[in-house]
Amino acid sequence: MSQFPIGYFPGAYQELPNTALGLDNQVFMVQNDDGQIAIRTSEIGSLNWNEPIDIPNATSHQMPAIAFAGDLLYVVWTASDSSHTLYFTISNDGGRTFAPVTQISDAVTMEPPVIKGSQRAMVVFQQASGQLAFVVLP
Numbered sequence: 297m298s299q300f301p302i303g304y305f306p307g308a309y310q311e312l313p314n315t316a317l318g319l320d321n322q323v324f325m326v327q328n329d330d331g332q333i334a335i336r337t338s339e340i341g342s343l344n345w346n347e348p349i350d351i352p353n354a355t356s357h358q359m360p361a362i363a364f365a366g367d368l369l370y371v372v373w374t375a376s377d378s379s380h381t382l383y384f385t386i387s388n389d390g391g392r393t394f395a396p397v398t399q400i401s402d403a404v405t406m407e408p409p410v411i412k413g414s415q416r417a418m419v420v421f422q423q424a425s426g427q428l429a430f431v432v433l434p
Contacts, residue, residue, distance in 0.1 A: 309427050314360065317340075317364070326360045358373065363417055366413075368388055370385075370411055371382040371386075373408075382405060
């Protein structure tokens with residue numbers, strides 16, 4: 297199997313990035329760029345990443361998560377304020393534009409969320425009580 301370097305992006309929160317593979321072999325990486333949630337794209341095998349695309353009204357101090365469900369791109373993150381509320385947005389055009397940010401009602405977490413997709417997207421998170429929970433996104 298081939299390995300492909302991701303690189304270092306100044307200003308980006310340096311944790312292992314969350315990535316998703318699009319249907320056309322395009323790689324999507326979501327990052328926390330000084331508190332602003334943004335995505336970058338690249339082709340498999342390329343050493344070059346496109347400039348970040350900021351997701352409007354999406355800020356956090358934790359690592360966001362990304363996944364495809366069908367041809368929809370989902371991004372989920374924890375609020376940057378003390379509420380620790382979970383939010384998400386969807387793109388139906390490969391990350392060029394995003395739907396308005398939506399709060400995942402009553403979902404609060406102290407840890408970065410995990411998102412998985414296939415036919416639908418599911419977010420797994422740890423509640424403030426320590427219990428694990430999940431929600432299926434529309």
